[in-house]
Structures are given as C-alpha cells and as structure tokens.
Amino acid sequence: MKTESENLSAQQSLDIITTMIQEAKGNVQKNAFYFLFWGWVVVIANLGMYTLTQLHYRHPYIVWAITIPAWIFSLYRGYRHGKTEGVTTHFGSVSIWLWVSFGIVIFTLVAFGQRINFQLNPVIITISAIPTFVSGILIRFKPLMFGGVALWIFGIISFLTPLEIQPLIGAGGVLCGYLVPGYLLKNKKD
Secondary structure, three states, rough: OOOOOHHHOOHHHHHHHHHHHHHHHHHHOOOHHHHHHHHHHHHHHHHHHHHHHHHHOHHHHHHHHHHHHHHHHHHHHHHHHHHOOOOOOOOHHHHHHHHHHHHHHHHHHHHHHHHHHOOOOOHHHHHHHHHHHHHHHHHHHHHHHHHHHHHHHHHHHHHHHOOOOEEEHHHHHHHHHHHHHHHHHHHHOO
C-alpha cells in the first residue's frame, strides 16, 4: 500500500514546499514587529549604558532592566498571535524554536555573566547573528541575511574595542542587524 506522500508528483511536492515558504515569509513579515521592537529596546539599552558609563554612574548596566518588561510583552504578544494564527508551518515552527533557543542562550549568559566579568556585549552581538541569518535564509530575505552578517562583524569589532565603547558598537550592530532589515521587511511588498 502506497502512502499519500508517494502519490504526489514532483510538481505537487514542489508546490507544497513553495506554499510553505510563502506562508513562512508572510508570518515572518508579520513578525517584523519583533525585529523592530527588540531592535529599539536593545539600541536604547546600549545607548543608555554608554551614557551612564560616561556619567560615571556606578551601575550603568541597570538600564538593561528595560528588557524585563520587553520580554514579558513579547511573550504575551507571541502567545496571543499564536492563538489567532492557528496553524503553524514547519518553517514557522523552526523559526519560533530558533528564537526561543536564542532567548534561552541569552538568559543563560546573563544569569552566569559574572563568570565572564559581565563582558556580554560582544558575545551576545555575535550570537545574535545566528537566528537573524537563519531567519533570512528561511524566508529568503537577503537584508535579514546581511543583518546577520552585520551582527557577526559588529561582534568581532566589539571584542576588539575597549569596554566603554562596546555599547556603541552594540547599538550600531543592532541598527544594522535588526532595525534596517526589520523596516525593510515591514515595508516589503510581495
């Protein structure tokens, strides 16, 4: 007895794959919000940390506390969005779990940051390149792929710069890696 997948012609299989990619593109395009939202949150936090460092504030990293309500809001919005969307494609699931994995890695780095003297900016910028680049590949959107490459380059630059300047490098990386592709994705017409 043949299975249903064995009865599909090559063209039918290609049509199914094409449809899945288009649906994933639409879902990610709708989710340009997250690139923009997190892009602005991280740029503001980086610039705030740089400013507080220049003012010789004892705990300049405190500005990163803005990410706590941002995480809560993102989780709530993602949950609500998932409820209204209903069906998720395989590409959509891969994208969701890629970003969830990224979030877990970031949380782990922050939780154990003391072990590396809280020198997190270069590491986080570099790691951010992975889900950004892969998301670009999944939806075949070159600006997002270039955004991933930009994050990787800014991560390397951040490793090579003094600690005081790293937040500026981080802000620049997120501007190029999240905000520019996010606005291009938001305004993309298929």
